[in-house]
Structure formats: structure tokens, C-alpha cells
Amino acid sequence: MSEPPWLSDAEQRAWRAYLRMNNRLTAALGRQLQAGSQLSIADYEVLVYLTDTPDGRRRPYELQQDLDWEQSRLSHHLGRMQKRGLVCRQECPSDGRGAVITITDAGRQAIAAAAPGHAAAVRRLFFDALDAHQVASLGQLADQVLDRLANDDR
Amino acid sequence: MSEPPWLSDAEQRAWRAYLRMNNRLTAALGRQLQAGSQLSIADYEVLVYLTDTPDGRRRPYELQQDLDWEQSRLSHHLGRMQKRGLVCRQECPSDGRGAVITITDAGRQAIAAAAPGHAAAVRRLFFDALDAHQVASLGQLADQVLDRLANDDR
DNA sequence: TCGTCAAGGATGACGTGTCATTCATTGCTG
């Protein structure tokens, strides 16, 4: 039942490298996006899922599942995006409690303008450093960890 | 010179899985740490590097390199940690511009109390899902990407 | 039908991160 309490040297190294890569990568991607299109990564992700559906409408709770965000984070973020004219909030006709989020024209333009540059940056800064086998392993690794997280009973 | 502009399906999948794993993992680790010891992950990291040196003292610019944080983030964070009594700021005797950060007794106690649980959580939620080969690959992958980031000329 | 509880969502307070700016000191260089 008892595991070694600390991480091995190899694990320490891998963990630190992973954390550092994360920091730098998201920082670089965020700056690229912001500079090129005034969008944060968070904005971008929201817009991605909104444009996934043809009419550009989605219930907040759906977005929440798409994005895997906390409910209140989403709510706050949508408020800010609304203020900037990227989305708009309406009452839901079929469920009196809920809302419907719609992407605005400005929102569509913003993500259309941002997407190529962002995808290129992800490729350039991340995938160009890896071969196909590594990409597959990464996907596999992430799935395993997600599984572990889902089954964690604490 | 021209790359495919978009990501392949395999890359898309790997990328999304990676992002999702990241979110969930840091959320889970953060909550575990916070619940067990009133420390954020950021607090923890700062304290780790402060306890790396025997006297528990370190210049801000050294911490900055250790942590790979923005200067102002570090400054703000140290301010908050100071307010909570985890570290203390002093003037640097040998460099009139600079400061010296010292870990307090409370800081030492806090990280001593937090470390076992945090390490255990990292093991349980992450490394337990992986085999030795995957750990090595991850380290390798992260190093490659870090290299790519360091050599990015934009 | 009523009462209870779950679901969908908003909000205020507060901690965190970034950007731009500011400031003093130090280290050169002429």
C-alpha cells in the first residue's frame, strides 16, 4: 500500500522540465495571441467552441463542459467578453433559469483573424520540436493521467 | 519553408488532451495543497527555492531565475507572502539597489508541513499513471520544446 | 399541489498575473 514518499531524481527532473515548459509555452502562446489579435488564450478557447456550432450559440453549461472550466470562471469571463462585444448573453426560451451565449460578428472576425497565427505558433513552438511518435506518446500519456485524475477518490 | 497551416487530427487530439490534463492536474494539485496547508502552488515553489539554500536567504533576481517568473509577478507575490509572514524582505548590504528575501520560521513550518502531502499527490495523480519509459520520454519532450522556445526568434 | 431539492447561472470579495512605468544604485566610458 505504501509508495515511496518522494520523487526519484528522474521524476524530479521530468516534473521540473514539464512545469517549466508549461510556463514558457503558455506565456509565449499568450503573448503571440494577444499581440496579434487582442485575444487572450481564454477568449480564444471560448470562441473556438462557439464557432464549433453553426449558429454560434451555446448554453453556458455546455461551454463549461467543453472548456472544463469552473462555472464561475466561465460566468465572469463571459461577462468580460460581453463587455468587449465578442459575445452576447440572452435569456433561454426553453429554460427560464438559463442563458444562451451567442458569438457576435466582432467575435467571429476576431477568431478568424487570430486562428491562423495561433495555430502556426502552436506548430512552430511545440509540434515542430517533436516527431510523430512523441506526439502519439504525449496523447497517450495525457489520457492516462486524465484517467487517473478521474478515478481519484479524494 | 512553408508548413502546413493547421494541426493534423492527431496533433489536435494530443494538444487538447495535453491542455485538459494540465488544467485538471494543476487544479487538483492546487486544491490539495491549499486544503492541506493554506499554501498555493506558487507559495510552495517560492518556499522550495528558499529552503534550497541552508540559510534560507535569496536575492529576488535569483529566485526569478529559479522560478522562471516575470519580475513583477515575483515582486507582487513576495509582497503577499510577506504580509502573511512566510518570508521577510530586507535591504541587501552589498548592493544598495537590491533586496534579500529570507524565509521565516512560519515559512519553514508551512513548507515542512506541506511537502509530504504535495509530493504524494504528484506521485499519486501523475507518476502513478506512467511507467518509467514514459517519464523519461516526457522529460526528453519537455527539453526539446524548451530548446525550441529558447531559439525562437520572434 | 405543495415541498423539497437539484440545476443553471450571477455576483462580490479577494488572491493572482501582466504590463507599463518609475526609481535608485551600479558599472562603464570618456
Add this chain to the structure above:
DNA sequence: CAGCAATGAATGACACGTCATCCTTGACGA
């Protein structure tokens, strides 16, 4: 030594996240 760029660091404004809480509406069994 005067002048000046670079270094070390703090700060204010503002965007972002989390937690706890609150409110309304829907669902459903007694």
C-alpha cells in the same frame, strides 16, 4: 570624475480565477 546605460526592484492599474453565496426555475415524489 561626470555622464549615462544597465540592473535590481517596487508599484498602480487592470485582467483573470476561485470561493462562497445567492437567486430563480425546474423536477419530482408525497
